[in-house]
Amino acid sequence: MMRSLIFILAALNGINAIFMLLAPRVWYAQVPGVTETGPYNSHFVTDIALAFAASSAGLALAGLRPSQAVAALLAPAVFLGGHGLFHLTATGHHGHWLRDGLLVVLPNLLPVAILFTLWRKAAR
Template sequence: MASRVDGWFLLLSALALISAGNAAWMLIDPAYWYSDLPAGVPDFGNYNEHFVRDIGCAFLTFALALAWAAFRPATRAPLVAISAVFFVAHALLHIYDTARGFVEADHWWLDLPGVYTPAVLLMAMTYRLIGDAPAPTNARL
């Protein structure tokens, strides 16, 4: 049996761990996440503990999807594509809010590492995985 530890496994595992860490922070201490994440979260509106935890649940979901994709190569294309939809939509919302002046222009840079980069990376990964995906089979998910 071929080893599952390849470049995709490592990249997907890293992204899953980052998403899981962010989710844990949002779920365990939402007030601290809101005030201390170096992305200017308070610039977007008032603190809402429930809403931060809701988003934490979304990040936990994507952490699990990316981890599943890491360990199950046959599931990579659809799971990464679904994750990319959220991250790209999230990035587009940030672009819209910054472009219309809802937040200061420094958010172009503040949002680069945590919002725009993951969206571009997951989009590129989706494109690559869909191109590399084998024909559909009755493979077990």
């Protein structure tokens, strides 16, 4: 079950990264709430796309090599967890609690929860 979730998260982050890299202006215009964060910046979108790609790779590695999952999940947990927490604190002034909670906060905090679960198991 956990490996399946890891692979689903890897795929979702990879798809998002590819979308951002191949069609950054479309991504910016189509993803709910993005235009509310400021004007389009291609450099910024590309940088964030690469962070999503790295997160996807780390998640995929964690799924493929369970014995290395704790190490493989560190970078995804930092970026995605930080991204999720930032949205948790920043959504109040945009008024999109439900949307951001379900589409950004929850999926981005899952790698953190998985990392801590696996880390605790490994520490026993």
